Amino acid sequence: MTIKAWTRHEWPPQFPLDVLWMGRAGMRLSEAESASDCILVVGVSRPKLAAAFLTVALISLFLTFHILYDSALYSLHAAAAAAAREAVDSSSSSSSLDLLVLDNGIDDNSYESNSIDAVAAAPFGTPPAAVTPSLQLQMAAAYNTASPPAKAHFPKTSRQLPQAIIVGVRKCGTRALLEMLFLHPQIQKAAGEVHFFDRDDNYSKGLEWYRKKMPYSFKGQVTIEKSPSYFVTPEVPERIFAMNASVRLLVIVREPVTRAISDYAQLRSHASSTPSPPTSSFSSSSSSSSSSSSSPSMSPVSSNNVNSFQSPNSSTSTSLQQQQPQQQQQQRSFDELAIRSDGTINESYRPIAISIYHMHMYRWLEVFERRQILIVNGDQLIDDPVPQLKRIESFLRLESHIGRHNFYFNHTKGFYCMRSDSEEKCLKESKGRRHPRVSPMVVSKLRRFFSEHNRKFYDLVGEDLGWPEE
Numbered sequence: 001m002t003i004k005a006w007t008r009h010e011w012p013p014q015f016p017l018d019v020l021w022m023g024r025a026g027m028r029l030s031e032a033e034s035a036s037d038c039i040l041v042v043g044v045s046r047p048k049l050a051a052a053f054l055t056v057a058l059i060s061l062f063l064t065f066h067i068l069y070d071s072a073l074y075s076l077h078a079a080a081a082a083a084a085r086e087a088v089d090s091s092s093s094s095s096s097l098d099l100l101v102l103d104n105g106i107d108d109n110s111y112e113s114n115s116i117d118a119v120a121a122a123p124f125g126t127p128p129a130a131v132t133p134s135l136q137l138q139m140a141a142a143y144n145t146a147s148p149p150a151k152a153h154f155p156k157t158s159r160q161l162p163q164a165i166i167v168g169v170r171k172c173g174t175r176a177l178l179e180m181l182f183l184h185p186q187i188q189k190a191a192g193e194v195h196f197f198d199r200d201d202n203y204s205k206g207l208e209w210y211r212k213k214m215p216y217s218f219k220g221q222v223t224i225e226k227s228p229s230y231f232v233t234p235e236v237p238e239r240i241f242a243m244n245a246s247v248r249l250l251v252i253v254r255e256p257v258t259r260a261i262s263d264y265a266q267l268r269s270h271a272s273s274t275p276s277p278p279t280s281s282f283s284s285s286s287s288s289s290s291s292s293s294s295s296p297s298m299s300p301v302s303s304n305n306v307n308s309f310q311s312p313n314s315s316t317s318t319s320l321q322q323q324q325p326q327q328q329q330q331q332r333s334f335d336e337l338a339i340r341s342d343g344t345i346n347e348s349y350r351p352i353a354i355s356i357y358h359m360h361m362y363r364w365l366e367v368f369e370r371r372q373i374l375i376v377n378g379d380q381l382i383d384d385p386v387p388q389l390k391r392i393e394s395f396l397r398l399e400s401h402i403g404r405h406n407f408y409f410n411h412t413k414g415f416y417c418m419r420s421d422s423e424e425k426c427l428k429e430s431k432g433r434r435h436p437r438v439s440p441m442v443v444s445k446l447r448r449f450f451s452e453h454n455r456k457f458y459d460l461v462g463e464d465l466g467w468p469e470e
């Protein structure tokens with residue numbers, strides 16, 4: 001077989017490429033082999049073009065390594081996140097006490113960054129185009145777990161002070177609201193209740209301590225935390241204002257009688273899972289405190305002054321001498337605790353006092369402009385979450401993202417559960433507890449009592465929530 005070798009001059013089209021077609025034999029000195037195997041040698045005759053080819057090749061190589069590096073980093077985070085979530089899930093199903101600690105306690109598992117970023121609230125806006133929603137969701141999953149790997153975080157992220165805070169109200173769906181908002185790729189959430197502004201010992205640690213409790217976020221993402229006791233703690237509005245005068249606040253409320261019963265159900269559940277303290281501990285003001293982060297509202301409110309609420313760790317919290325033994329109090333029915341023996345409403349019973357919303361709300365409006373506060377309807381969040389979430393997206397100036405596809409009704413739980421790209425999730429069993437039976441007479445009496453207070457609340461916030469008056 002003849003081997004045809006083209007030279008540059010013979011090659012018909014006048015490209016700047018030299019193509020030499022020759023048999024293997026042509027490359028060997030002394031072998032008489034079949035020349036059916038051919039090698040194609042391509043050369044570039046023009047130096048500029050050669051340089052261009054080389055540059056393109058080098059850039060492609062660089063990009064390939066960069067992508068490989070990023071995906072390896074992501075895999076590490078995702079694996080850690082999955083492991084941590086599993087750990088949280090299994091611990092939450094193991095004991096109801098653990099659930100309460102996780103739910104109400106401070107997230108002490110936050111990992112620290114080597115870099116100290118400038119303490120500045122990032123403006124709301126669109127995340128960088130390179131950050132796809134799915135990457136953000138995956139990243140969010142990695143950051144918001146109980147035990148992320150120490151010092152691990154995505155490049156170009158930093159911890160930011162919250163630009164929005166769910167300040168309460170307790171038992172109105174604060175956890176559901178935070179988790180639902182977290183479906184939005186532009187939202188990052190603090191893992192636990194941070195209790196920075198309501199607890200003097202935390203507040204004294206300073207804003208840098210608080211910032212380190214926040215998750216890592218991309219520029220343009222909104223960081224949110226929720227601590228329901230902020231709503232009823234007098235010092236909190238001014239403290240939040242001092243941190244960021246343009247912060248946005250979410251106040252979720254629920255029909256006040258239902259909220260009070262829910263609060264009672266939680267207190268009773270905590271009391272039954274907390275070992276009885278020795279009787280003597282209540283006879284001394286210097287005895288060990290009965291308050292704990294896992295049951296923050298066990299301390300009854302000081303009499304006749306609902307504005308004197310303090311969180312349990314606060315240095316000015318209600319004195320132990322005023323407290324009734326917890327178990328003893330929680331063994332009584334809601335009816336007995338809410339209505340005094342003379343038939344009047346026990347306004348100083350904490351579950352009732354917290355539900356008198358206007359008595360706390362006015363303090364917020366003394367500090368913040370009304371447009372900085374959104375009142376979220378907690379009853380509607382239970383019945384049909386999407387419209388409430390749409391209102392919040394627009395309040396936070398976020399692109400519309402959360403929709404019906406993110407929810408499904410779980411008939412066993414009796415509540416909506418969440419669905420994202422990566423998982424389906426219902427809230428824990430401590431959310432959506434069975435309420436104790438309360439006599440219809442007591443419910444009507446309480447509704448009549450609250451009707452006047454509710455109207456004051458509607459006037460303050462300029463919205464009528466339509467709660468029943470009978």
Ligand SMILES: Nc1ncnc2c1ncn2[C@@H]1O[C@H](COP(=O)(O)OS(=O)(=O)O)[C@@H](OP(=O)(O)O)[C@H]1O
Binds near residue numbers: 173261415
């Ligand atoms: N989707 C969904 N799933 C489960 N539970 C839901 C949901 N949406 C709102 N809720 C209601 O949230 C109530 C608990 O409120 P909080 O999370 O604010 O409680 S806490 O103050 O943090 O303890 C909780 O109150 P209870 O029903 O009394 O347990 C729920 O009614």
